[in-house]
Amino acid sequence: MAATASRHGAFHPLRVAAVERLTDDAVALTFEVPEALRAEYRHAPGQHLALRRVTDGGAEVRRTYSICSPAPRGEQGPARLTVGVRLVEGGEFSTYAHKEIAPGDVVEVMTPAGRFVLEPAAGHYAAVVGGSGITPVLSIAATLLAERPDARFCLVRSDRTAASTMFLEEVADLKDRYPERFQLVTVLSREEQDAGLGSGRLDRERLTGLLPALLPVGEVAGWFLCGPYGLVQGAEQALKELGVPRSRIHEEIFHVEDETGPRPPRAAAPAHSRVTARLDGRAGTWPVQDGESVLETVLRNRADAPYACKGGVCGTCRAFLVRGEVRMDRNFALEEEETEAGFVLACQSHPVTDEVELDFDR
Template sequence: MARFHALRVAEVERLTDDSVALTFTVPEELREAYRHTAGQHLALRRRVAGEEVRRTYSICSPAPDPGGAGPRTLRVGVRLVEGGAFSTYALKELAAGDEVEVMTPAGRFTLEPAPGLYAAVVGGSGITPVLSIAATLLARERTARFCLVRGDRTAASTMFLEEVADLKDRYPDRFQLVTALSREEQQAGLPSGRLDRERLTALLPALLPVGAVAGWFLCGPYGLVTGAEQALRTLGVPRDRVHQEIFHVTDAPASPRPAGPAHSTLTARLDGRSGTWPVQDGESVLETVLRVRSDAPYACKGGVCGTCRAFLVSGEVRMDRNFALEPEETEAGYVLACQSHPVTEGVEVDFDR
């Protein structure tokens, strides 16, 4: 089960006018608890006006070697969101020496390093987990190659410029970088404009042998990720080679929700203990559990991070949104508790599977 621990902030590094990198020190006794796979994220927690606020941020530092010790530090990227309760705090108040409650790593937008050619299409802060994925892969697999296609508004708004440039310098024959700016012309490289479906369908085959790519990693705003996924589908890429993580889902449509039963009960198993409770009108599975179990796992509540994944043992639910589970996971019976609403009188879920 995921757990929160208070970690001390070692550094707050300004990346752009609206983004920072936070580095946390991991105490010796917690290094194994914070061992992570490249691409995973952390949930950060604080209280605002008496209410708990959680936000998820991807780890940008390379993953520790499997045979070595856990990480001494963890680094995440935070971009300012207008009105954001945590991002505003991170950019304007947080300082080295402060403590933040940090959940142990979670997420399945990951890559276990293996030989082969890999590629990513990212937009904005979507570079954060992919930076960890690319750095970890190239360091561990001497024959692996990685192609990064990234889109940003301007050069000044581009996160982790130095870190990406360092990868290019260290692995000139194995790391390929292509940048598109939507609001600024570049002296070299692609003409300005968004990386939409049409553009990517034409661009990707010109950059690399699309069919030979072992894994595609799409990360960023909803429009970019869905456009890139449609482009890859058009190019004949098998579904199981495409991995997605969506940031900022405010423009994403929700599935229509059928009316649930007048009375429904939920049984949930969590951390080895089970309970059964009535579902109040309009509640999600997660909201029902949180009324009596404050330790229920969650982070974003937006169907993006996958922290609240649970196995549907019996009954039926409908999910409003799902941007975290792969089709294979939903077919196997997994649901996102934050997005699931009972449509049968009895529902049972298991958070421990």
């Protein structure tokens, strides 16, 4: 990707080119990217965009949505970008997107981010997705198949009903275009199909039996799991039982609900704890107020600190722990090797020691 003024991305106002109704509770938003900004919006297949709006009451709301359009080829950035937005009950931004955003409107859009990506390469790849988890995988599969004639892709997708299935036509088009290299398996949890697999959830037990029947599991170079927490966890467990190395499994959680269980008790921060943070080459040190996360402390002093969901899901606030100790409330974004290497999510981290130092630039 081309370099930008801030390595953590920046917001730009983009005009909405189209709003397409995908299902009763899902829309696709397409943004026009001015030629002067196209290099900044180059993206790897699988990355996401953070969208921002300020409510009538003055509150800032940010949400991340995966790019479903294929990644651009060559050095030229995209003229348009499309994301899928599923309506979430009580969701402030998704409700706004469904009821208010119209073609011609302008939305604040951050430059692409995220590490749930696949750079096109030869080999056999596969994905297990649920619901709106199809959005980044659609970009991954479409880009891979278009750029690498020596690559294959197997998509196992789970949806409630046929009517609730996002990007139905786009996935069918991939099947028509690459019949020998794109394998599609659809499971509906609440509706019987005329042909194919029976209805029901894709859990660990079912996937453990299903996946070896579909493809040579051990030969798959990369597995991409995306969707609700329960589906992703079940798929990960199934793959581990089938002997797949953890290094070949890539995950992105879209929905985190009560099934994740209770959060660990929050560690009380020392009375006089301070946070030092390096961001875009500049460092500062600030006192932590009672109950604040590390991100909240930094944001009080650096409004440009990177974040999107504040829920431990998107990974935008990833930082390297240089010194001190923190405790994360929860983590659904960082891989095990990242946490072992010293990376944390600032939005979920609370100081355990008097001094904590983070580097957002690593």
